[in-house]
Amino acid sequence: MQEENDNILEQITSSEYKYGFVTDIEADEAPIGLSEETVKFISAKKNEPSWMLEYRLKAYRHWLTMQEPDWANVGYPKIDYQNIIYYSAPKQKVTLDSLDEIDPELRKTFEKLGISLDEQKRISGVAVDAVMDSVSVATTFKEELSKVGVIFCSMSDAVQEHPELIKKYLGSVVPATDNYFTALNSAVFSDGSFCFIPKGVRCPMELSTYFRINAANTGQFERTLIVAEEGSYVSYLEGCTAPMRDENQLHAAVVELIAMEKAEIKYSTVQNWYPGDKEGKGGIYNFVTKRGICAGPFAKISWTQVETGSSITWKYPSVILKGDNSIGEFYSVAVTNNFQQADTGTKMVHLGKNTKSRIVSKGISAGKSNNSYRGLVSVAKNASNARNFSQCDSLLLGDKCGAHTFPYIEVKNNTAQVEHEATTSKIGEDQIFYCNQRGIDTESAVALIINGFAKEVMNQLPMEFAVEAQKLLAISLEGSVG
Amino acid sequence: MMDAKIFFNDIYKSQDQPNDLLKAFQQKNWNSFSELDLPSVKHEEWKYTRIKNVFTEAIQYNQDKTDFSEEELSKVKLPGTANANSLVFINGIYQPHLSTLTDGSDRLIIKSLSEASTDEDADFVNEHLGCSNAYHPDGINALNGSFAAHGLFIKVKKGKELSQPIVIYHFSDSRSGFRFSQPRILVSIEENTIATIIETYHKIGNHQSLTNEVVEICVEKAAHFRYIKIQNEGTDSNHTGTTQINQLGKSTAHAVTISLSGEIVRNNLNMVMRAEFCESHMYGLYLLGGKSQVDNHTIVDNAMPNCLSNELYKGIMDDNSTGIFNGKIFVRKDAQKTNAYQSNKNILLGQNSSANTKPQLEIFADDVKCSHGCTIGKLDEDALFYLRARGISEQNAKALLLHAFAADILQQIELEELRNYIDSLISERLTITI
Numbered sequence: 051m052q053e054e055n056d057n058i059l060e061q062i063t064s065s066e067y068k069y070g071f072v073t074d075i076e077a078d079e080a081p082i083g084l085s086e087e088t089v090k091f092i093s094a095k096k097n098e099p100s101w102m103l104e105y106r107l108k109a110y111r112h113w114l115t116m117q118e119p120d121w122a123n124v125g126y127p128k129i130d131y132q133n134i135i136y137y138s139a140p141k142q143k144v145t146l147d148s149l150d151e152i153d154p155e156l157r158k159t160f161e162k163l164g165i166s167l168d169e170q171k172r173i174s175g176v177a178v179d180a181v182m183d184s185v186s187v188a189t190t191f192k193e194e195l196s197k198v199g200v201i202f203c204s205m206s207d208a209v210q211e212h213p214e215l216i217k218k219y220l221g222s223v224v225p226a227t228d229n230y231f232t233a234l235n236s237a238v239f240s241d242g243s244f245c246f247i248p249k250g251v252r253c254p255m256e257l258s259t260y261f262r263i264n265a266a267n268t269g270q271f272e273r274t275l276i277v278a279e280e281g282s283y284v285s286y287l288e289g290c291t292a293p294m295r296d297e298n299q300l301h302a303a304v305v306e307l308i309a310m311e312k313a314e315i316k317y318s319t320v321q322n323w324y325p326g327d328k329e330g331k332g333g334i335y336n337f338v339t340k341r342g343i344c345a346g347p348f349a350k351i352s353w354t355q356v357e358t359g360s361s362i363t364w365k366y367p368s369v370i371l372k373g374d375n376s377i378g379e380f381y382s383v384a385v386t387n388n389f390q391q392a393d394t395g396t397k398m399v400h401l402g403k404n405t406k407s408r409i410v411s412k413g414i415s416a417g418k419s420n421n422s423y424r425g426l427v428s429v430a431k432n433a434s435n436a437r438n439f440s441q442c443d444s445l446l447l448g449d450k451c452g453a454h455t456f457p458y459i460e461v462k463n464n465t466a467q468v469e470h471e472a473t474t475s476k477i478g479e480d481q482i483f484y485c486n487q488r489g490i491d492t493e494s495a496v497a498l499i500i501n502g503f504a505k506e507v508m509n510q511l512p513m514e515f516a517v518e519a520q521k522l523l524a525i526s527l528e529g530s531v532g
Numbered sequence: 533m534m535d536a537k538i539f540f541n542d543i544y545k546s547q548d549q550p551n552d553l554l555k556a557f558q559q560k561n562w563n564s565f566s567e568l569d570l571p572s573v574k575h576e577e578w579k580y581t582r583i584k585n586v587f588t589e590a591i592q593y594n595q596d597k598t599d600f601s602e603e604e605l606s607k608v609k610l611p612g613t614a615n616a617n618s619l620v621f622i623n624g625i626y627q628p629h630l631s632t633l634t635d636g637s638d639r640l641i642i643k644s645l646s647e648a649s650t651d652e653d654a655d656f657v658n659e660h661l662g663c664s665n666a667y668h669p670d671g672i673n674a675l676n677g678s679f680a681a682h683g684l685f686i687k688v689k690k691g692k693e694l695s696q697p698i699v700i701y702h703f704s705d706s707r708s709g710f711r712f713s714q715p716r717i718l719v720s721i722e723e724n725t726i727a728t729i730i731e732t733y734h735k736i737g738n739h740q741s742l743t744n745e746v747v748e749i750c751v752e753k754a755a756h757f758r759y760i761k762i763q764n765e766g767t768d769s770n771h772t773g774t775t776q777i778n779q780l781g782k783s784t785a786h787a788v789t790i791s792l793s794g795e796i797v798r799n800n801l802n803m804v805m806r807a808e809f810c811e812s813h814m815y816g817l818y819l820l821g822g823k824s825q826v827d828n829h830t831i832v833d834n835a836m837p838n839c840l841s842n843e844l845y846k847g848i849m850d851d852n853s854t855g856i857f858n859g860k861i862f863v864r865k866d867a868q869k870t871n872a873y874q875s876n877k878n879i880l881l882g883q884n885s886s887a888n889t890k891p892q893l894e895i896f897a898d899d900v901k902c903s904h905g906c907t908i909g910k911l912d913e914d915a916l917f918y919l920r921a922r923g924i925s926e927q928n929a930k931a932l933l934l935h936a937f938a939a940d941i942l943q944q945i946e947l948e949e950l951r952n953y954i955d956s957l958i959s960e961r962l963t964i965t966i
Contacts, residue, residue, distance in 0.1 A: 121576070431884075446898035449868070455893040461908045464880035470891070471905040476898045 080137035086110060089237050092137045096206050096240075099213060109226035109236030116230045123422040123454055124362050124391040126298070126335065134269040134300060136238045191255065200253055200284075201246040205273050208244035215246060219277055223306040223343045223370070231302040231337045235271045239304070242273035247282040247313070256512055258287040261303075269300040276306070278313035280346065285316040287515055298326075298361060303338045311346030311373065316354070318511050319367075320519050323359035325526075330389025330418075333361025340367035344376030344402075352379040353396065354510040356519040358526040361390055366424065368397035371405035371433075378407040381507040383519075385526045386419030386451070395425035395456075400436040400466070409440035412504050415451035416527055422454040429466040436466040444474040445503055447496075447527065497524050536570055536587055540675065550681035553649040557661060561677030568671035577670060580856045580888045581798055581827045586770045587672075590712040590742045598622065598705040600736070605630060608701065608734050610762075612949025616696040616730075619684070622703045624713030624743070626684045634696045641687040645718060648685035653720070657685070660750050661718055664776035667802050667831055672772050676714045676746045683716030686729075688755075690722040697728035697758075697947070702745070704769065707737030712744070719749040721757050728758040730950075735769045740795070745773040751783045753807075759785070760945060761799065764792040764957065767822060774800040781807035788944050790954060791818040791826045792961065802831040805839045805867075816845035817941035819961060820853035820885075827856035832874075834867040843874040846941055848934055849885035857889040859904065865896045874904040879911060879937060931962040 080091050089110050093103040118129070195202050201212060209216050226236035243259045261272060278284055288305075301323060309315050317340075326333025336359075342351040353367040369378030380396040398407035407427065415421040423442045444453035455472045477499050485495030501508070501520060508516050544562055549555060570587050571578040600622060609618075617640060620630040626644070633640060649657040661680065665673055688694060704711045721727050729749075735741045751757045763771065771794055777785045789799055803812040818826045832841045847855035857876045878887040891904040911933055919929035938958055945951040 444893075444895070446895065446900075449865070449898045451898070452894070452896045454895065455904070456890065457892070457906075458888070458890050459906060459908060460886070460888045461878075461880065462884075462886040464882060464885055464910055466880070467907075467909040469905075469907045469909075470889075472891070472893060472903060474893060474895050474900060474902040476900075 079135050082135050083132040084134070084136060084238065088136050092238055092240060095137060095139075096209070098209055101217065102209055105221070105226070106237050109233050110238075112227050113230070113233035113237055116233055118230050122364050122393040123420065123424070123456070124364060124393050126362055126391075129300060129335070131234075136269060136271070137240050139240075194254070198251050198254060199248040200251060201244065202257055203244055205239070205242040205244050205275070208275075212244070212246070215277065216244070216275070219275055219306070219308060220273075221306075223308060224304050224339050224341050229339065232304050232339045235273065235302050235304045235339070239271045239273040242275070242303070244274075245276045245284065245286065247278045247284045249279040250281045252282065253284040256285050256287055258289070260289050269302065271301075272303045274303070274305040276315055276317070277308045278310060278315050280311045280313060283314045285512060286318070287512060288317070288319045289322070298333055298335055300335045301337070301360075305338070305340040305367075307342030307351055309342065309344050309346070309349035309351050312348045313346070314350040314352075315342065316352045317342070317367070318515055319353075319355040319357075320515055320522065321355065321357045321359050321363070322522060325359045325390050326361040326388065328388050330361065333390070334359065336360035336363045336365065338365040340365060341370065342368070342378075343370040344373045344378065344405075346376075347373040347402070348375050349373050350377040350379075352381075352510070354381045354507065355383070355394075356507070356511070356522065357382065357384040357392060357394060358522050360392075363390075363392040363394055365394050366396055368399065369407065370399045370401065371407065372401045374402040375404045376402055377405070380407075380409045380411070381510045382411045383414070383504045383507045383523070384412070384421055385414045385523060386416065386421045387526055388417040388419060390417075390419040392420070393422040393424055395423045397426040398428070398438060399426075400429045400433040400438070402433060404435045405433055406437045409438070409442070410506050411440075411442040412507055413442065413444040413453055414447065414500060414503070414527070415444065415453050416447040418450045420452040420454065422456060423472075424456040426458040426460070427468055427470070429461045429463050429468065431462045433463050434465045436463065436468075438466075438468045440470040442472045443503070444472070445500070446474065446476045496527075500527065537566060540565070540678070544678055547679065547681070550646050551650050553654060553658060554646055554681045558678050558680055561662070561665070561674040561680070564665075564669070565671050565674040565678055568669060568674060570672065571670045575670060577668070577829065577858075580854070581796060581825065583672070583772060583796065583798065586742055586796055589740070590710055598707070600630065600703060600705075602630060604736070605701065608732075610699060610730065610732060610950055611953040612947045613697065613699045613730070616699045617694070619698060619700045620703070621700065621715050623705055623711060624702075624715045625682055635694050639689055639692040639694060640698070641685075641689065643685050645683035645685045645716065646681055648718070653685065653687065656720055656750075657718065660720075660748055660778065663748050663778060663804075664746060664774050664800075664802060667776065668774055668800060672744060673746060673774055676716055676744050679714050680716045683718060685718050685720075687720040688722060688725045688727045691724045693726040694728070697730055700729065700731045702731065702733045702743060704733070704735045704741035704743060704765075705737055706735055706739035706741045706768075709739050711735075711737070711739065711741040713741070715743065715745045717747045719747065721749065721751045721755045723753045723755060726756045728760070730760045730762070732762045733765045733769070733771065735765045738768070740768045740770065741765070742770040743773070745771070747773070747775045748778075749776065750778045750780070751785050752780045754782045756784045757786070758946065759787040760950075761787075761789045762954065763790065763794055763797060766793050767824070768795055770795050771797045771799075773798070774802070776802040776804065777812075778804045778806055779810040779812065782809045784811045786813045786944070787815065788941065789816040789828065790941070791816075791820070791828075792957060793820075793822075794824055794826065796825050796827075798827045798829070800829045800831075802833065803841060804833045804835070805841075806835055808836045808838045810836075810839045812839075812841040813944070814841070814843040814845075815941045815944045817938055818845075818847045818855050819938065819958060820848070820855060821850045821882075821961065822853060823851070824853040825856070826854075827858075829858045831860045831862070832872060833862045833864070834870045834872065835864045837866060837868045837870065839867065840871045841873070844940065845876045846937060847876075847878040847887065848881060848937065849878065849887060850881040852882060852884040854885065855887045857906070858892065859890075860892045860894065861902060861904070863895045863897050863900050863902065868897050868899040870897065870900045870902070872900070872902045876906040877937075878906075878908045879934070880908065881910075927963070931959075934962055935959065
């Protein structure tokens, strides 16, 4: 019994951040700092065509003219953009004939993370694109997907193999000049995933990308582009982890989704970057731009996110509802503990007629953290009969944390119907008492209540992810309840 | 176009030198105005309201002194306030000879700010004058502060109940050109008192006007204070006003803001709870037509535990009008057991009308109950159908529903005659515009 207790104790103390290990593999790195040379270096490394280099340089030159934004409700020391390595790739053999040839160290890393690159993973039926530091190291199930015409590969491969698609869609939803971090990303992005679902195809399996920052002093700038042609469907999962390091690392990604007529994209994220230690030292700065466009009528884009990691999260997955009758959804659980800061939410831009959007955001703050919801619902002049419902609830655990809500609602059409509601509360003593009375100890009772609080969002996640996300939620808040 | 800073600099330099306290205050405000300048739409708090142009137009304003007869004043008397203490401001300056007081000096003290800052109230002035400045670091508040010496001081004495409300009439004379005025009022509602202040605005003449007002009120322990602001100045009148109510222990403050017309109107209303067990109520109604733009910004700052605040703002936008609402609720670290509620409801009637709303919560304490909600929509189709099915014409049915929508706010006005008068203004508007 005693031994078992010790085991549990050990599990709990070590479970703070179980992905915090470093993998010792040789990496191929760009010289530290950012200049046109760095951009050219990255482009040359990837053997890119000249139009791609031009795109990057244009973005870089624009970035130089921009100011780092400061409107978000987060505070951090100024980032020194010259002290970051913009390109880091695990060294490996030039070409791979099969997945067996992947560096065993690398393979182990992903196994530790629970992402098996082996074919045996076939059973779970999830196609994985694994991205380490800056480059994609492996993509599984490529062949099976190509049978139905689905293209799923790393961004660098896509630039080489499908330049016409990349040229057409890259930057079409999130232009390089959109904001400070997208300009930076467009200049130095190293890899990411590209996914194309042809007309009328329902993607036979869940697609997934796993991001991992490994090398020190590096920034990760990946780029995801998903195009769903008319009448197609895809469900896409994204997961991320990083080693525990004392310094802060920058992650500035861009995700673009394009849903044509009657297409549906479901994008789920479990974000678990290293959040920093209990004193708020280290951790990832997660400054991400995610945006989707419902380009045709009856298209649907759904974002689901579980945000537990990162010392600072700053992201607003958005949907532009351009096609008539299109639908946008946003489901989010953001958990902050210790010194984490999160400023997250969504933008729903109603342009087409009869467009609908739904926002459910649940914020949980504990420790000394700050959790903000910032959202925009905008109904343009011609978007008649637009409908939006937003709900953002905050739960406060402890008296040193903060919860903030900044919903912007702008309506320019008199047939629109927009509703917003928000509440802030703590876990009621009577709720805990009720559970205690039924033999559930306080810690489990809190976990139970939090799970119930987040249920509406968790239900939106694919099954494999939902289990992981629930565990993550419990771990993130461990020890914060007393 | 002339630069506002250069323009106001000349006037600032040429004004009479007040006493040391006010001189220092004006200097401080002038410095921050010079530094901040007027806000553009890039300023987060002015995102939806283009105010800078109005100010730059105003700098060509005429400074002729004008006068009104008592007859003109009697034309705009608010119903139900025949015996009230009425204070008259013309172009932002208090006019004692036009004002009448029913409550004696044992209860109510009215004097100039420059007098109050040299006598026994000097400490109060020193402490409270400019308390709203920290909440509005946007140059506009500071611009008013730079000319605060002509302001008015009102005191309701400890333990007294006013027999009549205080009604403040603001007149802008725009007969000969753009009129810019900056009223400044500091109010002390002492312990255990009951008082009501009503502010109303009138423009005479066909040119534009801009009123940039700051009213700062301190409601002391166990005092009950009611505040009503009625805006029906007509088109071509612009307004930027800040009313801050600081509350001390166990006091109650109740504010109603009614906006019926105006070109660009911005109302800042701040309730700052500086002690435990305070209660605040804020109600607002904006019923807009034409190109009117009304922007209500409210702040509830809970600094201490056990306070309650309740807020309800309702808007009806017709034609090309725009309604803006931004409600902030701050719950500071120590403000446990705070209950704060906020609600904003909007109906868009006009094809080109729009509503921008941002109900904002910032909470740093865990044992609180806070909620906010907002809605933007059209009239309920089912309710309309119900009324139509009972033989009520579409126009009447709509007017009936809108009237009921507005009633929630009107009920908050205690003075029956005044309530009926505003009700009649609304009825008139609803039948004309729909």
